[in-house]
Amino acid sequence: MDVYAQIAAKIIAQQETIIGPVAIEQAKAVSGLKVDWDKHQVTVSGDQQSVINKLVEQYKELFGKLSVEICKEAASKLISQLPANKQPSSLK
Amino acid sequence: MESVIKNSLVFSTINLLMLQFDNSIIKQYHLNVTDTKKNGLNKYSLLVLVLFLFFSGWFAGTYLPGPLHGKSTVLLSEVYGVVALIGGIYGLSVAKNWGYFKSYFGRAIILISCGLLLQEFGQLAYSYLNSIKHVELPYPSIPDIGFFGSIPMYILAARYLIKGLGIASIVKKNHVKLLVGVLIPEIILAVSYWFLLKGYSTEGKSSLAIFFDYGYPIGQAIYVSLALIILLSVSRLLGGLMRIPTLLLLLAYLIQYLSDFNFIFQTIHETWGPGMYGDYLYFTSYCLLFYSLIRLNSALNFSPSHKKDRDQGAD
Numbered sequence: 001m002d003v004y005a006q007i008a009a010k011i012i013a014q015q016e017t018i019i020g021p022v023a024i025e026q027a028k029a030v031s032g033l034k035v036d037w038d039k040h041q042v043t044v045s046g047d048q049q050s051v052i053n054k055l056v057e058q059y060k061e062l063f064g065k066l067s068v069e070i071c072k073e074a075a076s077k078l079i080s081q082l083p084a085n086k087q088p089s090s091l092k
Numbered sequence: 093m094e095s096v097i098k099n100s101l102v103f104s105t106i107n108l109l110m111l112q113f114d115n116s117i118i119k120q121y122h123l124n125v126t127d128t129k130k131n132g133l134n135k136y137s138l139l140v141l142v143l144f145l146f147f148s149g150w151f152a153g154t155y156l157p158g159p160l161h162g163k164s165t166v167l168l169s170e171v172y173g174v175v176a177l178i179g180g181i182y183g184l185s186v187a188k189n190w191g192y193f194k195s196y197f198g199r200a201i202i203l204i205s206c207g208l209l210l211q212e213f214g215q216l217a218y219s220y221l222n223s224i225k226h227v228e229l230p231y232p233s234i235p236d237i238g239f240f241g242s243i244p245m246y247i248l249a250a251r252y253l254i255k256g257l258g259i260a261s262i263v264k265k266n267h268v269k270l271l272v273g274v275l276i277p278e279i280i281l282a283v284s285y286w287f288l289l290k291g292y293s294t295e296g297k298s299s300l301a302i303f304f305d306y307g308y309p310i311g312q313a314i315y316v317s318l319a320l321i322i323l324l325s326v327s328r329l330l331g332g333l334m335r336i337p338t339l340l341l342l343l344a345y346l347i348q349y350l351s352d353f354n355f356i357f358q359t360i361h362e363t364w365g366p367g368m369y370g371d372y373l374y375f376t377s378y379c380l381l382f383y384s385l386i387r388l389n390s391a392l393n394f395s396p397s398h399k400k401d402r403d404q405g406a407d
Binding site: 016017018019020021022025026060061062063064065066067069070073 | 194
Protein backbone atom coordinates (compact mmCIF):
# COMPACT_ATOMS: atom_id res chain seq x y z
CA MET A 1 0.00 0.00 0.00
CA ASP A 2 1.25 3.52 -0.77
CA VAL A 3 1.43 6.18 1.95
CA TYR A 4 -2.04 7.60 1.21
CA ALA A 5 -3.61 4.15 1.40
CA GLN A 6 -1.78 3.54 4.67
CA ILE A 7 -3.03 6.87 6.02
CA ALA A 8 -6.59 5.96 5.03
CA ALA A 9 -6.24 2.51 6.60
CA LYS A 10 -4.89 4.00 9.84
CA ILE A 11 -7.74 6.51 10.02
CA ILE A 12 -10.40 3.87 9.32
CA ALA A 13 -8.88 1.49 11.89
CA GLN A 14 -8.80 4.25 14.51
CA GLN A 15 -12.41 5.25 13.82
CA GLU A 16 -13.45 1.59 13.94
CA THR A 17 -12.10 1.32 17.48
CA ILE A 18 -14.29 4.27 18.43
CA ILE A 19 -17.60 3.71 16.63
CA GLY A 20 -17.38 0.16 15.31
CA PRO A 21 -18.51 -1.13 11.91
CA VAL A 22 -20.09 2.17 10.85
CA ALA A 23 -16.55 3.52 10.40
CA ILE A 24 -16.01 1.10 7.52
CA GLU A 25 -19.40 1.88 5.97
CA GLN A 26 -18.47 5.54 6.03
CA ALA A 27 -15.12 4.92 4.41
CA LYS A 28 -16.79 2.88 1.67
CA ALA A 29 -19.04 5.86 0.91
CA VAL A 30 -16.02 8.05 0.02
CA SER A 31 -15.50 8.28 -3.72
CA GLY A 32 -11.98 7.36 -4.81
CA LEU A 33 -11.54 5.04 -1.84
CA LYS A 34 -11.81 1.27 -2.27
CA VAL A 35 -12.02 -0.63 1.00
CA ASP A 36 -11.70 -4.38 1.48
CA TRP A 37 -11.66 -4.41 5.25
CA ASP A 38 -11.72 -8.20 5.59
CA LYS A 39 -8.23 -8.13 4.10
CA HIS A 40 -7.48 -4.71 5.61
CA GLN A 41 -6.75 -3.45 2.11
CA VAL A 42 -7.40 0.12 1.06
CA THR A 43 -6.84 1.65 -2.39
CA VAL A 44 -6.82 5.37 -3.01
CA SER A 45 -7.42 6.46 -6.60
CA GLY A 46 -7.58 9.84 -8.36
CA ASP A 47 -6.57 12.96 -6.43
CA GLN A 48 -5.23 11.14 -3.37
CA GLN A 49 -4.96 14.23 -1.15
CA SER A 50 -8.55 15.11 -1.90
CA VAL A 51 -9.73 11.55 -1.16
CA ILE A 52 -8.07 11.67 2.29
CA ASN A 53 -9.66 15.08 2.90
CA LYS A 54 -13.06 13.64 1.98
CA LEU A 55 -12.51 10.71 4.36
CA VAL A 56 -11.67 13.07 7.23
CA GLU A 57 -14.70 15.22 6.31
CA GLN A 58 -16.88 12.10 6.42
CA TYR A 59 -15.88 11.38 10.00
CA LYS A 60 -16.09 15.05 10.90
CA GLU A 61 -19.85 14.84 10.44
CA LEU A 62 -20.01 12.55 13.46
CA PHE A 63 -17.86 14.22 16.11
CA GLY A 64 -16.92 17.54 14.50
CA LYS A 65 -13.41 18.91 15.12
CA LEU A 66 -12.77 16.10 17.56
CA SER A 67 -12.89 13.58 14.69
CA VAL A 68 -10.34 15.67 12.78
CA GLU A 69 -8.02 15.64 15.80
CA ILE A 70 -8.41 11.88 16.10
CA CYS A 71 -7.64 11.44 12.38
CA LYS A 72 -4.56 13.69 12.72
CA GLU A 73 -3.37 11.65 15.68
CA ALA A 74 -3.89 8.38 13.80
CA ALA A 75 -2.00 9.59 10.71
CA SER A 76 0.69 11.62 12.48
CA LYS A 77 3.56 9.17 11.90
CA LEU A 78 2.72 8.58 8.24
CA ILE A 79 2.02 12.20 7.34
CA SER A 80 5.61 13.15 8.12
CA GLN A 81 6.74 10.85 5.31
CA LEU A 82 5.06 13.15 2.78
CA PRO A 83 6.50 16.47 1.59
CA ALA A 84 4.55 19.52 2.84
CA ASN A 85 2.91 20.17 -0.55
CA LYS A 86 1.68 16.56 -0.78
CA GLN A 87 0.11 16.44 2.68
CA PRO A 88 -3.72 16.46 2.80
CA SER A 89 -4.84 19.87 4.10
CA SER A 90 -7.23 18.34 6.65
CA LEU A 91 -4.36 16.58 8.42
CA LYS A 92 -1.90 19.52 8.59
CA MET B 93 -48.91 31.44 -35.29
CA GLU B 94 -46.66 33.71 -33.24
CA SER B 95 -49.26 33.97 -30.47
CA VAL B 96 -49.63 30.16 -30.42
CA ILE B 97 -45.87 29.78 -29.94
CA LYS B 98 -45.90 32.48 -27.26
CA ASN B 99 -48.81 30.81 -25.48
CA SER B 100 -47.18 27.39 -25.59
CA LEU B 101 -43.93 28.87 -24.25
CA VAL B 102 -45.75 30.54 -21.36
CA PHE B 103 -47.69 27.32 -20.72
CA SER B 104 -44.57 25.17 -20.65
CA THR B 105 -42.77 27.69 -18.41
CA ILE B 106 -45.69 27.65 -15.93
CA ASN B 107 -45.73 23.85 -16.10
CA LEU B 108 -42.00 23.70 -15.44
CA LEU B 109 -42.31 26.09 -12.50
CA MET B 110 -45.18 24.06 -11.05
CA LEU B 111 -43.15 20.88 -11.43
CA GLN B 112 -40.22 22.53 -9.70
CA PHE B 113 -42.57 23.75 -6.96
CA ASP B 114 -43.99 20.23 -6.50
CA ASN B 115 -40.48 18.77 -6.40
CA SER B 116 -39.37 21.31 -3.84
CA ILE B 117 -42.40 20.49 -1.67
CA ILE B 118 -41.62 16.77 -1.92
CA LYS B 119 -37.96 17.46 -1.15
CA GLN B 120 -38.94 19.63 1.80
CA TYR B 121 -41.22 16.90 3.07
CA HIS B 122 -38.42 14.31 2.88
CA LEU B 123 -36.02 16.72 4.57
CA ASN B 124 -38.55 17.33 7.33
CA VAL B 125 -38.99 13.60 7.83
CA THR B 126 -35.24 12.98 7.92
CA ASP B 127 -34.67 15.98 10.18
CA THR B 128 -37.29 14.64 12.58
CA LYS B 129 -35.59 11.25 12.60
CA LYS B 130 -32.18 12.90 12.82
CA ASN B 131 -33.29 14.79 15.90
CA GLY B 132 -34.07 11.48 17.51
CA LEU B 133 -37.83 11.88 17.52
CA ASN B 134 -38.41 8.23 16.69
CA LYS B 135 -40.75 5.76 18.36
CA TYR B 136 -38.34 5.16 21.25
CA SER B 137 -38.04 8.88 21.91
CA LEU B 138 -41.80 9.02 21.97
CA LEU B 139 -41.85 6.15 24.46
CA VAL B 140 -39.43 8.02 26.75
CA LEU B 141 -41.56 11.14 26.45
CA VAL B 142 -44.76 9.26 27.30
CA LEU B 143 -43.10 7.55 30.28
CA PHE B 144 -41.60 10.82 31.43
CA LEU B 145 -44.93 12.67 31.28
CA PHE B 146 -46.87 9.79 32.85
CA PHE B 147 -44.54 9.33 35.82
CA SER B 148 -43.96 13.08 36.23
CA GLY B 149 -47.74 13.49 36.51
CA TRP B 150 -47.82 10.67 39.04
CA PHE B 151 -44.96 12.21 41.06
CA ALA B 152 -46.80 15.56 41.05
CA GLY B 153 -50.00 13.78 42.08
CA THR B 154 -48.35 12.30 45.19
CA TYR B 155 -48.18 15.80 46.65
CA LEU B 156 -51.98 16.08 46.47
CA PRO B 157 -54.00 14.83 49.45
CA GLY B 158 -56.31 11.88 48.91
CA PRO B 159 -57.38 8.49 50.28
CA LEU B 160 -54.86 6.58 48.11
CA HIS B 161 -52.01 9.01 48.76
CA GLY B 162 -49.76 6.66 50.77
CA LYS B 163 -50.33 3.54 48.65
CA SER B 164 -49.95 5.47 45.41
CA THR B 165 -46.61 6.94 46.53
CA VAL B 166 -45.21 3.56 47.55
CA LEU B 167 -46.42 1.97 44.31
CA LEU B 168 -44.83 4.78 42.30
CA SER B 169 -41.45 4.24 43.99
CA GLU B 170 -41.71 0.56 43.07
CA VAL B 171 -42.57 0.93 39.39
CA TYR B 172 -40.80 4.01 37.98
CA GLY B 173 -37.64 1.92 37.61
CA VAL B 174 -39.29 0.32 34.59
CA VAL B 175 -37.69 3.20 32.61
CA ALA B 176 -34.24 1.87 33.59
CA LEU B 177 -35.31 -1.65 32.62
CA ILE B 178 -36.53 -0.62 29.16
CA GLY B 179 -33.52 1.67 28.67
CA GLY B 180 -31.12 -1.12 29.61
CA ILE B 181 -32.76 -3.60 27.23
CA TYR B 182 -32.80 -0.98 24.47
CA GLY B 183 -29.09 -0.20 24.98
CA LEU B 184 -28.10 -3.86 24.80
CA SER B 185 -30.21 -4.37 21.68
CA VAL B 186 -28.58 -1.47 19.77
CA ALA B 187 -25.02 -2.24 20.91
CA LYS B 188 -24.73 -4.44 17.80
CA ASN B 189 -24.68 -1.29 15.64
CA TRP B 190 -21.52 -0.28 17.51
CA GLY B 191 -19.82 -3.66 17.10
CA TYR B 192 -20.52 -4.67 20.73
CA PHE B 193 -17.17 -4.82 22.58
CA LYS B 194 -15.14 -4.12 19.44
CA SER B 195 -15.52 -0.35 19.78
CA TYR B 196 -15.13 2.04 22.72
CA PHE B 197 -18.63 3.44 22.26
CA GLY B 198 -20.03 -0.10 21.95
CA ARG B 199 -18.43 -1.02 25.27
CA ALA B 200 -19.66 2.19 26.91
CA ILE B 201 -23.22 1.58 25.70
CA ILE B 202 -23.21 -2.03 26.96
CA LEU B 203 -21.85 -0.97 30.36
CA ILE B 204 -24.34 1.90 30.73
CA SER B 205 -27.15 -0.50 29.81
CA CYS B 206 -25.91 -3.00 32.42
CA GLY B 207 -25.76 -0.10 34.90
CA LEU B 208 -29.40 0.72 34.18
CA LEU B 209 -30.44 -2.92 34.57
CA LEU B 210 -28.54 -3.18 37.86
CA GLN B 211 -30.27 -0.01 39.10
CA GLU B 212 -33.64 -1.60 38.31
CA PHE B 213 -32.56 -4.78 40.10
CA GLY B 214 -31.68 -2.65 43.13
CA GLN B 215 -35.03 -0.85 42.96
CA LEU B 216 -37.02 -4.08 42.75
CA ALA B 217 -35.03 -5.79 45.52
CA TYR B 218 -35.42 -2.71 47.73
CA SER B 219 -39.17 -2.60 47.10
CA TYR B 220 -39.50 -6.32 47.80
CA LEU B 221 -37.64 -6.11 51.11
CA ASN B 222 -39.31 -2.85 52.13
CA SER B 223 -42.91 -3.49 51.09
CA ILE B 224 -43.27 -7.27 51.33
CA LYS B 225 -40.70 -8.23 53.96
CA HIS B 226 -41.29 -4.96 55.88
CA VAL B 227 -37.61 -4.18 56.33
CA GLU B 228 -37.58 -0.45 57.01
CA LEU B 229 -34.14 0.29 55.55
CA PRO B 230 -32.61 -2.74 53.81
CA TYR B 231 -28.97 -1.61 53.99
CA PRO B 232 -26.54 -3.18 53.47
CA SER B 233 -28.50 -5.85 51.70
CA ILE B 234 -29.42 -7.47 48.36
CA PRO B 235 -30.42 -4.14 46.68
CA ASP B 236 -26.82 -2.97 47.07
CA ILE B 237 -25.74 -5.61 44.55
CA GLY B 238 -27.68 -3.56 42.01
CA PHE B 239 -27.05 -0.04 43.32
CA PHE B 240 -23.38 -0.53 44.10
CA GLY B 241 -22.87 -2.79 41.08
CA SER B 242 -23.95 -0.02 38.73
CA ILE B 243 -21.08 2.23 39.93
CA PRO B 244 -18.21 0.21 38.35
CA MET B 245 -20.34 -0.06 35.19
CA TYR B 246 -20.63 3.74 34.95
CA ILE B 247 -16.93 4.20 35.79
CA LEU B 248 -15.84 1.73 33.10
CA ALA B 249 -18.25 3.26 30.57
CA ALA B 250 -16.79 6.71 31.26
CA ARG B 251 -13.29 5.28 30.90
CA TYR B 252 -14.15 3.91 27.46
CA LEU B 253 -15.71 7.23 26.46
CA ILE B 254 -12.46 8.92 27.52
CA LYS B 255 -10.49 6.50 25.35
CA GLY B 256 -12.87 6.79 22.42
CA LEU B 257 -12.92 10.57 22.45
CA GLY B 258 -9.13 10.75 22.75
CA ILE B 259 -9.28 12.77 25.97
CA ALA B 260 -5.83 11.67 27.15
CA SER B 261 -4.03 13.29 24.20
CA ILE B 262 -6.19 16.45 24.42
CA VAL B 263 -5.46 16.83 28.14
CA LYS B 264 -1.73 16.17 27.65
CA LYS B 265 -1.50 18.96 25.06
CA ASN B 266 -3.35 21.52 27.19
CA HIS B 267 -1.88 22.32 30.63
CA VAL B 268 -5.04 24.04 31.86
CA LYS B 269 -7.15 21.00 30.97
CA LEU B 270 -4.55 18.76 32.62
CA LEU B 271 -4.79 20.84 35.80
CA VAL B 272 -8.59 20.75 35.67
CA GLY B 273 -8.45 16.97 35.11
CA VAL B 274 -6.32 16.56 38.23
CA LEU B 275 -8.33 18.99 40.38
CA ILE B 276 -11.88 17.82 39.58
CA PRO B 277 -11.69 14.38 41.28
CA GLU B 278 -10.10 15.94 44.34
CA ILE B 279 -12.77 18.63 44.63
CA ILE B 280 -15.60 16.11 44.19
CA LEU B 281 -14.03 13.77 46.75
CA ALA B 282 -13.61 16.68 49.20
CA VAL B 283 -17.28 17.69 48.73
CA SER B 284 -18.42 14.08 49.18
CA TYR B 285 -16.30 13.71 52.30
CA TRP B 286 -17.55 17.01 53.77
CA PHE B 287 -21.23 16.28 53.28
CA LEU B 288 -21.36 12.50 53.61
CA LEU B 289 -18.46 11.24 55.69
CA LYS B 290 -17.40 14.05 58.05
CA GLY B 291 -17.70 12.90 61.64
CA TYR B 292 -18.40 9.35 60.45
CA SER B 293 -18.26 6.75 63.16
CA THR B 294 -17.77 3.04 62.54
CA GLU B 295 -19.14 2.11 65.95
CA GLY B 296 -21.76 -0.61 65.88
CA LYS B 297 -21.53 -1.00 62.13
CA SER B 298 -20.78 -4.16 60.21
CA SER B 299 -17.70 -4.26 57.99
CA LEU B 300 -20.01 -4.50 54.94
CA ALA B 301 -21.86 -1.33 56.01
CA ILE B 302 -18.55 0.49 56.49
CA PHE B 303 -17.39 -0.70 53.06
CA PHE B 304 -20.55 0.63 51.42
CA ASP B 305 -20.53 3.86 53.45
CA TYR B 306 -17.11 4.66 51.99
CA GLY B 307 -17.53 2.84 48.71
CA TYR B 308 -20.65 4.65 47.50
CA PRO B 309 -19.36 8.25 47.79
CA ILE B 310 -15.90 7.34 46.48
CA GLY B 311 -17.24 5.34 43.53
CA GLN B 312 -19.77 8.02 42.65
CA ALA B 313 -17.11 10.72 42.90
CA ILE B 314 -14.99 8.77 40.42
CA TYR B 315 -17.65 8.39 37.72
CA VAL B 316 -18.88 11.97 37.99
CA SER B 317 -15.28 13.25 37.90
CA LEU B 318 -14.64 11.30 34.71
CA ALA B 319 -17.83 12.72 33.18
CA LEU B 320 -16.81 16.26 34.14
CA ILE B 321 -13.30 15.77 32.73
CA ILE B 322 -14.82 14.65 29.40
CA LEU B 323 -17.23 17.58 29.43
CA LEU B 324 -14.56 20.19 30.12
CA SER B 325 -12.00 18.65 27.76
CA VAL B 326 -14.05 18.23 24.63
CA SER B 327 -17.03 20.56 24.90
CA ARG B 328 -15.47 22.96 22.35
CA LEU B 329 -14.06 20.32 20.02
CA LEU B 330 -17.07 18.05 20.07
CA GLY B 331 -19.41 18.73 17.18
CA GLY B 332 -21.33 16.94 14.48
CA LEU B 333 -24.15 14.48 14.98
CA MET B 334 -22.69 13.08 18.21
CA ARG B 335 -22.42 16.41 20.06
CA ILE B 336 -25.91 16.53 21.59
CA PRO B 337 -26.17 12.79 22.40
CA THR B 338 -22.75 12.80 24.10
CA LEU B 339 -23.54 15.94 26.09
CA LEU B 340 -26.91 14.43 27.09
CA LEU B 341 -25.12 11.32 28.30
CA LEU B 342 -22.74 13.40 30.41
CA LEU B 343 -25.68 15.38 31.81
CA ALA B 344 -27.36 12.08 32.71
CA TYR B 345 -24.17 11.10 34.58
CA LEU B 346 -24.33 14.34 36.56
CA ILE B 347 -27.99 13.81 37.48
CA GLN B 348 -27.28 10.18 38.41
CA TYR B 349 -24.54 11.48 40.72
CA LEU B 350 -26.89 14.06 42.24
CA SER B 351 -29.46 11.29 42.81
CA ASP B 352 -26.92 9.04 44.55
CA PHE B 353 -25.46 11.92 46.55
CA ASN B 354 -28.94 13.02 47.65
CA PHE B 355 -29.92 9.45 48.56
CA ILE B 356 -26.96 9.05 50.92
CA PHE B 357 -27.45 12.57 52.30
CA GLN B 358 -31.15 11.97 52.98
CA THR B 359 -30.48 8.53 54.44
CA ILE B 360 -27.89 9.98 56.86
CA HIS B 361 -30.35 12.70 57.92
CA GLU B 362 -33.23 10.19 58.00
CA THR B 363 -35.34 12.22 55.59
CA TRP B 364 -35.50 9.70 52.74
CA GLY B 365 -38.99 8.59 51.80
CA PRO B 366 -40.41 6.67 48.85
CA GLY B 367 -41.84 8.59 45.89
CA MET B 368 -40.35 11.89 46.97
CA TYR B 369 -38.03 14.25 45.07
CA GLY B 370 -35.10 11.88 45.61
CA ASP B 371 -36.88 9.21 43.60
CA TYR B 372 -37.78 11.81 40.99
CA LEU B 373 -34.07 12.61 40.59
CA TYR B 374 -33.35 8.93 39.96
CA PHE B 375 -36.27 8.77 37.53
CA THR B 376 -34.94 11.80 35.64
CA SER B 377 -31.46 10.29 35.37
CA TYR B 378 -32.90 7.01 34.01
CA CYS B 379 -34.95 8.92 31.42
CA LEU B 380 -31.91 10.94 30.37
CA LEU B 381 -29.64 7.91 30.17
CA PHE B 382 -32.25 6.07 28.09
CA TYR B 383 -32.79 9.09 25.83
CA SER B 384 -29.07 9.65 25.33
CA LEU B 385 -28.72 6.01 24.21
CA ILE B 386 -31.53 6.60 21.70
CA ARG B 387 -29.89 9.78 20.42
CA LEU B 388 -26.49 8.10 20.11
CA ASN B 389 -28.01 5.32 18.06
CA SER B 390 -30.02 7.77 15.93
CA ALA B 391 -26.85 9.75 15.22
CA LEU B 392 -25.15 6.59 14.02
CA ASN B 393 -28.08 5.78 11.74
CA PHE B 394 -27.85 9.27 10.26
CA SER B 395 -24.10 9.20 9.82
CA PRO B 396 -22.73 10.22 6.40
CA SER B 397 -22.66 6.64 5.09
CA HIS B 398 -26.45 6.60 5.34
CA LYS B 399 -26.72 10.10 3.96
CA LYS B 400 -26.64 9.00 0.34
CA ASP B 401 -29.75 6.83 0.82
CA ARG B 402 -31.52 9.77 2.47
CA ASP B 403 -30.57 12.18 -0.25
CA GLN B 404 -31.69 9.71 -2.92
CA GLY B 405 -35.00 9.41 -1.04
CA ALA B 406 -35.31 13.17 -1.05
CA ASP B 407 -34.59 13.40 -4.76
